[in-house]
Amino acid sequence: MEGLIPESLNEALDALSKERFIPVAGGTDLMVRYKRWKNLTPALPYPPLFISQLKELKGIYRENGEIIIKSATELSEIEKSPLVPSILRKAVSQMASPGIRNMGTIGGNIQNASPAGDTLPPLYVLDARVVLLSKNERRCLYIYEFIKGPGKTERLDNEIIYEVRFKIPTHTHEFYRKVGTRKANALSKLSVAALAQLNEEVLEDFRISFGAVAPTPIRRMEIEERIRGKALSKLDDHLIDEIAHAYEKHINPITDQRSDKTYRKKVTLRLLKAFLYQIRSR
Amino acid sequence: MGNREFKVVGKSVKKIDALSLAIGEAKYTADINLPNMLHIAFLYSPYPHAEIVEIDTKEAEKTPGVVLVLTYKDVPNTLHTTAGQGYPEPSPYDTRILDKRVRYVGDRVAIIAAETKEIAEEAKKKIKVKYRELPYNIDPEKAKESERIPPEGAYHLLPTIYEPEKNIAAGITLSVGDVEKGFSESDKVFEDRFEIHYANHAALEPHAALAFYDERGRLNIVSTTQVPFHARRITSRVLGIPVKDIRVIKPRIGGGFGGKQEVFLEQVVGLVTYKTKRPSKVVLSRKEVFISTRTRHPMITWYKAGVKKDTKEIHALRLKALMNAGAYGPHALTVMANAGSKVLPLFNKIKHLQFEGFSVYTNLPVGGAYRGYGATQGYFGFNVMLDMIAEELGIDVLEFFKKGHIKKGETSPIFEKLGEGKEGVSQIIRSCALSECIEKGSKAIKWHEKRRKKIRKGDKVRGVGAAILMQGSGIPKIDMGAAYMKMNEDGSFNLHIGATDLGTGSDTILAQIAAEEIGTSIDKIIVYSSDTDFTPFDVGAYASSTTYISGGAVLKCARKIKEEILKVAANMLNVPQDALFIEDGTVYTKDRTQRVTFSDIALYSLYSKDQHQIQSVASNIGLESPPPFMAQFAEVEVDIKTGRIDVVKFVSAVDCGQPINPALVEGQVEGATVNGIGYALWEEYVFDKKGRMLNPSFWDYKVPSIMDIPEMEVIICKTYEPTGPHGAKSVAEIGINGPVPAISNAVYDAIGVRLKKSPFTPERVLNAIKEQGLKL
């Protein structure tokens, strides 16, 4: 099987327009998914198209009130960059291990669309958009439109994820928790990412997303809507219970080798409430 | 004797194999490739219990590159045990290389040998097997009433309880005093149940073996073994090849921890090479190591303790143990016995004692030797019970430990009553610094500042807990090690030992023991070990025996060769032998007026007069098994929202007699501790209903990473063990026994919840909080 190491993004897009390739960024998901016996190359289903050397796909920028992260930017760059909001940096800093973070990219994590993909809950609450490029087209989708199921996304075979972008958040409160086993190289049992903005005792914005408790990260706009604009004084125990109850039916975790569904559900709801209590106590 | 000045012993000399390992020159089994070598793969059972009704290997055999396919029809059907123990093994003969019946998911169904590993792996998929599924059982508490698991004809060499028809692999009961009377005389009786789980040794080097014929037609086997001599004996028996025609060699090893005290690959490569007359090799994958090798035996223990209020002492204690042996019974008797014999003597003043242990067969992976060997299982409940009792009595558990533990000059009736497959050996403790260990360890963890303080930060609460432990040093009156030395003309010595260095550094410390005794430097000792043709016998590396047993043999051997050296020197200098002494490789007259170097002496003895080889040989058996002692302390932080436990600091204070090599002692203690922390928190076999392991990879089976290692402190409380070589006792196993109970006790100190079922995953912690009705 012949792979391709293009010298420019155009060359890559051109190649994709003619033939099916499998893009390889850091390879940290692919090498594991398609591994064979040791010392053998992985059994990729299509020829590899290496993209991590493409300058067009690297870097973190600020532009018109937006942060742009190019798709092949390594996780360790994101973790370090002062431009990146802390909620995403926190999540990235708890992913994998330093070695994997030096190789793994944000584009790879998004396209991998794992239920336990750790950049996803922060990107969901940031209302991030994914920009896709093919030879003749540019598409821009919200992350929650882009992710369709475990390993499934809206990406077409001829497209490259070009970048993710989101408005610089103006929140006053943030919350990120990942529950895993050990401290490195442990996939999430569950994770919670949330942002809130409090303005003169009014909860102007509230966004929360849960990872690893359903086939895709959960974000429920209609529930958030019920809290948005509420005076803090209204956020009593009763309302908090009601919100938790509203989320309950959307949180449908499974029991697997990493955790069990009762635990996942219980702790997710606890952390949701913990964030609401945190907001209430200013 | 206690404060002897040492020159080589007690120094952290470099490991003698360090450089060769670091630069990749030293070879592990998997590194060795021979021309024309075959590669072996195994087909494993997907069912927990089934009979092979039909097995069709034709397609597999036709695959280009496949040379040999073996099923139960093609292999010797000798019943044996894979436990690499002394003869007669205290483990049932219940295993065949391949059998018509498979007894757990991971049991072997067929052996495939091919030109490459890939071909062998591909070909095995073409073997068609028709199974008849049988009723299976994965619950040890239901074993006695379940379908028989061991084969017809399975037997035990020792006169011990063995009832295969009831799935009982071993049983022991013994009493001291009258425990029922003891309970009735007590003011308060405590009773609890503890459950400890399956785990894998997770040695970084997977199991591997290689066989070839040498030019004289002898079968040579290179393997990742802790027990080369047992491997030779068992392979010979199973294959019906005389011992004289087999040579077993142990190259460098990447960790054993008990997992390689098991003989299950040697007979396979031996058989393939025997049948094909070609070299053959097998290297297991990580998945195979998990599902098909050996594990820590899970155990349920029930402790019952009667306490007297006036003396604040335990008056009566009963320990019932139910061990899950898995589908076969290697170590089923002895690991279970050690849950009693390594635990109960620690509190030796208890008047009434009872131990009742059973090991049962289930359709789950096979247990075996694993660092700690039953003591780990027994000490969990023991130390948690002590913590509960001390709390009830209103005394600091450390005071309770200090008062209750066995001291120098004392004994316990258990030493004599409970041994390894037979009665034990009575002994008096000749060295013990456990109280000092408790004292120093508690300072290091800041016990008095932190205990009962429940220091809370947000959702996280801190607590400290402790555990005390003992192990043994070899199996007394059973384990034997031997050493041979000869002197070369440059004053260097070859030291040949059967002992097996598993990465532990035993080659190095045995050289230190020899150099110290002879009076020379360590670079003059050329160590060659673990080769059944060229080294004398040694039982191998297990039961914390190498330093004490093999080290004792080396010491005796060195002492003898020293005598020989002095004899020759006396002749050369024409003075009486007792007018001489040795210093730094030179023999001096006491007045220092005359001297001859070792090199002079060797040259003289080889070439000048009365020519002979200066040499010596010695064997050593342990007449006793002096226990090392340890106090371990954990500081934890518990997240009450998620139930996640973080170990923030861990202190181990150890009395291992005189440390031969302090850096290696620390390494052993730290390694065992981390091993124990991983076991306490995450490492576990997750099974589905049919006993299929769901997490057979390092991806899902989590051993601690460097990020998880807490601040660790190892404190060596030196003693001098008069029966040990240069005062040494063992140190390799003991450190794994404490983390489980110490962490459980620390969590109780933090949040008031008793964890009695390991591992302490966030899920279990939240369950325990709920079960114990706590509102946090």
Ligand SMILES: Cc1cc2nc3c(=O)[nH]c(=O)nc-3n(C[C@H](O)[C@H](O)[C@H](O)COP(=O)(O)OP(=O)(O)OC[C@H]3O[C@@H](n4cnc5c(N)ncnc54)[C@H](O)[C@@H]3O)c2cc1C
């Ligand atoms: C030991 C280990 C630990 C891990 N721990 C975590 C963890 O804690 N949390 C977590 O979320 N993940 C974890 N991962 C998964 C992985 O590291 C991340 O998902 C990483 O972000 C993947 O990036 P990559 O560049 O290596 O992806 P690759 O393996 O290169 O690619 C992944 C997928 O994305 C596609 N792809 C990549 N880039 C693009 C692009 N620009 N356009 C279109 N398609 C693209 C590839 O074709 C492939 O299908 C871990 C992996 C390992 C090996």
